[in-house]
Amino acid sequence: MAHETTNTANSDAPGTASVSGIDVSYTDRGAGYPVLFIHGHPFDRTMWAPQVKAFAGRGYRVVVPDLRGYGRSTVVPGTTSMSAFARDLAALMDHLGLDVAGVVGLSMGGQVALEFYRLFPDRVDSLTLAATNPRAETDAGRASRVAMADRLRGEGMRGYTDEMLVGMMTADNVRDLPAVADHVRAMMYAAPPEGAAAAQYGRAQRPDYTPLLRRVSAPTLLMAGQHDRFTPPDFTESMHVLIPDSVVEIIEGAGHLPNLERPDRFNEVLRRFLDRCRTRV
DSSP states (O other): OOOOEEOOSOTTSOEEEEETTEEEEEEEEEEEEEEEEEOOTTOOGGGGHHHHHHHBTTTEEEEEEOOTTSTTSOOOOSOOOHHHHHHHHHHHHHHHTOSOEEEEEETHHHHHHHHHHHHOGGGEEEEEEESOOOSOOOHHHHHHHHHHHHHHHHHOSHHHHHHHHHHHBOHHHHHHOHHHHHHHHHHHHHSOHHHHHHHHHHHHTOOOOHHHHTTOOSOEEEEEETTOSSSOHHHHHHHHHHSTTEEEEEETTOOSOHHHHSHHHHHHHHHHHHHHHHHOO
């Protein structure tokens, strides 16, 4: 079981940790069972705002970093591998005095969470994978991701954002949840193109995590949006078959960002899972 921990820093202001040769910006709030939230591409730690509000100080200590290349963390041009992201997170946990945590990742963040588990299984007390594809890229997928990264470096984020907003969210949710759509659009516009491109080059080269799934011993929650066209529910169901101690929840009415499109339901499911994890002996 993860240790109960207390955040002794100023919980209302973001912190900055100099780790792995870069500066990592992060939010650290609350006390109790520690939960590390890993954002997706091309977002930042504010993607988890509804979860910070729901969990911090209610029996949980939430740690929410900007991955390298995103938000206020250092942008490192070139290629950022999944292992580089994972080692940054381990170093941040060291900085914060956390031996273990519940790890929550969405989309690319879920892939980073799997790499973190591969490298540091003893530091993962529980695992939540939302909208996550565990497979390696196909040849066509690698080519597409590299082309996307080249485009981001050359053109910036605006055109890509305008094309991808519907997809990140369902068309209905873009229309019906304008404040959420504005938040998602703003995060995408603000993502540093070099950092976002570096992550895409790294994702193009990521390993196949499917064999790892059979070795995951941590309790695992698998979530997907009902209408997610990037990581459809079938992906999630296929992981459930492989991970021994896993449960599945398909979030109705959500696309690729169920934590933002249906935050109340997402939080309810996550809280039920984490409450079980933090009280087990």
